[in-house]
Amino acid sequence: MxxxxxxxxxxxxxxxxxxxxxxxxxxxxxxxxxxxxxxxxxxxxxxxxxxxxxxxxxxxxxxxxxxxxxxxxxxxxxxxxxxxxxxxxxxxxxxxxxxxxxxxxxxxxxxxxxxxxxxxxxxxxxxxxxxxxxxxxxxxxxxxxxxxxxxxxxxxxxxxxxxxxxxxxxxxxxxxxxxxxxxxxxxxxxxxxxxxxxxxxxxxxxDADRKRFDWMKKNRPKRYKVEGNGDWGISEGAIYENWREEEFNPDVIAKLPGYKAIFGLDFGYRHDPSGFVAALVNEQQKKLYIYDEHYEQAMTNSDIAEMLKRKGHTKERIIADSAEPKSIDELYSLGINRIRGAEKGPDSINVGIQYLEQYEIIVHSYRCPNTAMELASYLWAQDKTGRFLKKPIDEFNHIMDALRYAMEQIRHGANFTW
CATH class of the missing domain: 3.40.50.300 (P-loop containing nucleotide triphosphate hydrolases)
Incomplete structure (x- = not known):
């Protein structure tokens, strides 16, 4: 049978x-x-x-x-x-x-x-x-x-x-x-x-499992909100905390004293999106208004060039990921002739993060949803014991990287040359 x-x-x-x-x-x-x-x-x-x-x-x-x-x-x-x-x-x-x-x-x-x-x-x-x-x-x-x-x-x-x-x-x-x-x-x-x-x-x-959640509730309330209660939010370890979404007119901000426009580009392709960001920054007031973005997978360099032309950014000084010199050269040949590679340098990710942490970041609430998503999701990495490392996760970082590149000209000041 x-x-x-x-x-x-x-x-x-x-x-x-x-x-x-x-x-x-x-x-x-x-x-x-x-x-x-x-x-x-x-x-x-x-x-x-x-x-x-x-x-x-x-x-x-x-x-x-x-x-x-x-x-x-x-x-x-x-x-x-x-x-x-x-x-x-x-x-x-x-x-x-x-x-x-x-x-x-x-x-x-x-x-x-x-x-x-x-x-x-x-x-x-x-x-x-x-x-x-x-x-x-x-x-x-x-x-x-x-x-x-x-x-x-x-x-x-x-x-x-x-x-x-x-x-x-x-x-x-x-x-x-x-x-x-x-x-x-x-x-x-x-x-x-x-x-x-x-x-x-x-x-x-x-009981041992449940005690772990009791400990988390008492000692890690932000983490407990997500991992314990299943509520919407962000767990502990967010890299950027001084930011918010707001509807604003970039043309009005650009006319205020002390503001300068900056532009950054991070290359992606099949697995990762290319990230582009445009912002207005006031170094004295430590304020940063992010007003434009692009976030898309599988973009060729021709696609990126067309996007920048469509957005009207072809004449802007754009700082891109210097790990892609061929892409930068190709974009230059496609009419994006004010683009250059980021200088980076030793420990450039943490140095760039530390500099950005000084700024109040305001993200346009309708134009830049992916920027807001990355800011909320970009976390410090953890070791196996849950201890936070001075190293960000390699995720939710495409516009974050583009923003670091864009800020190089502000961070380096008079030493920055084109």
């Missing part, structure tokens, strides 16, 4: 409490923000495996910002879920290609990264339909357009009783994230289930 593929399980025993609505929801977007230890990723993995075994023509796409982070996170979590449900003998998890196959039917879980967009837009399944998509660590996805491209790939009709659903899991580090306005601000949208979970939803934590 063949072994049955299904068995009765206790949802409360396997999954625990706090996720009933999440588990039963059939709408398009199932979104969970939460703190650490809230079992959101584990519950999502258990749900994906269960749904696929319930619907034998369904397949799942799992997406992260970069492909190479899957194996130690989503792939391992889904493999754990099959063991937790007692069905691991029916599943095959392979590393090359990175995928999971439900052996009785051939259904697949496919893993992709936004660093290879063609692998997503051209995706096909051999058996059945692509019904489900899981975005893990969605906060790392800075560009809503990247999400939309994947969203549009989950399309087409499905058989009766089937449905298409995108599950989105993240920690709410920054209220400037597009995830808030897209999923948590709308009211009464039947296609969206947006919930917040915390470690209090996780009855599988032990």
């Amino acid at each position: 063949s072994e049955p593929l299904r068995k009765e399980i206790s949802l409360q025993e396997v999954v625990g409490k706090g996720y009933k609505d999440f588990w039963n929801f059939k709408g398009r977007y199932r979104v969970v923000k939460g703190g650490r230890g809230s079992k959101k990723s584990a519950t999502a993995a258990l749900s994906i495996i269960t749904n696929m075994m319930d619907l034998p023509l369904s397949n799942t796409l799992v997406v992260r910002k970069t492909f190479n982070t899957h194996k130690d996170s989503t792939w391992a979590q889904l493999k754990w879920a099959t063991k937790r449900l007692g069905v691991s003998r029916f599943w095959k998890f392979s590393k090359s290609p990175l995928e999971a196959t439900f052996k009785p039917t051939g259904q697949k879980i496919l893993f992709r990264g936004l660093d290879d967009p063609m692998s997503i837009t051209s995706i096909t399944v051999e058996v059945g339909y692509l019904c489900f998509c899981l975005f893990e660590e969605a906060y790392q996805i800075l560009n809503e357009d990247d999400f939309d491209k994947v969203d549009m790939s989950i399309r087409g009709e499905v058989p009766e009783g089937y449905y298409k659903q995108i599950t989105i899991i993240f920690n709410p580090w920054n209220e400037k994230s597009w995830l808030k306005t897209r999923f948590f601000d709308p009211v009464d949208d039947p296609d969206i289930l947006a919930i917040t979970t915390t470690y209090r939803n996780n009855e599988f934590l032990d």
Whole structure:
């Protein structure tokens, strides 16, 4: 007699409490923000495996910002879920290609990264339909357009009783994230289930785990707000704190005594966006008004030149990343003939940060959303014990780098030459 593929399980025993609505929801977007230890990723993995075994023509796409982070996170979590449900003998998890196959039917879980967009837009399944998509660590996805491209790939009709659903899991580090306005601000949208979970939803934590959160609440209240309560905000370790958003007229600011326009450019390409920033700075008053930006992946140098021409910045003195001398030369040949490389120098990142920390930074509230996002998300790195290092994370730093380059001419003063 063949072994049955299904068995009765206790949802409360396997999954625990706090996720009933999440588990039963059939709408398009199932979104969970939460703190650490809230079992959101584990519950999502258990749900994906269960749904696929319930619907034998369904397949799942799992997406992260970069492909190479899957194996130690989503792939391992889904493999754990099959063991937790007692069905691991029916599943095959392979590393090359990175995928999971439900052996009785051939259904697949496919893993992709936004660093290879063609692998997503051209995706096909051999058996059945692509019904489900899981975005893990969605906060790392800075560009809503990247999400939309994947969203549009989950399309087409499905058989009766089937449905298409995108599950989105993240920690709410920054209220400037597009995830808030897209999923948590709308009211009464039947296609969206947006919930917040915390470690209090996780009855599988032990006393030692809970004591860690008690310590955090007392000693690291900013971190506890995000990692403990799952609230929007920024954890401890923000590099820039003296900044705000404000609507202002740059033409009016430019006419005030002591203000000078500065421009910076950080090159990116496939994995990282190119970041451009324009600001007005008053060295005496230590005030910096950021009034223009550009933030886009996969820009060629021709694209950057066209952007600068379109924005009317071709005659400005632009300081760019000196690690890209060929790009600077090419932009010069394309008509951006007042561009030059940053001087940088020893410990240039920390030196530039320390100089910028002296300034009150005002970001235009409508024109520069990515600048605000990076300012709120740019953190000091931590070691394994949680101690902050005098070194920033290598993330959320494209406009931040461009701003440091732009400020070189102010920081160096009379010693700065073109």
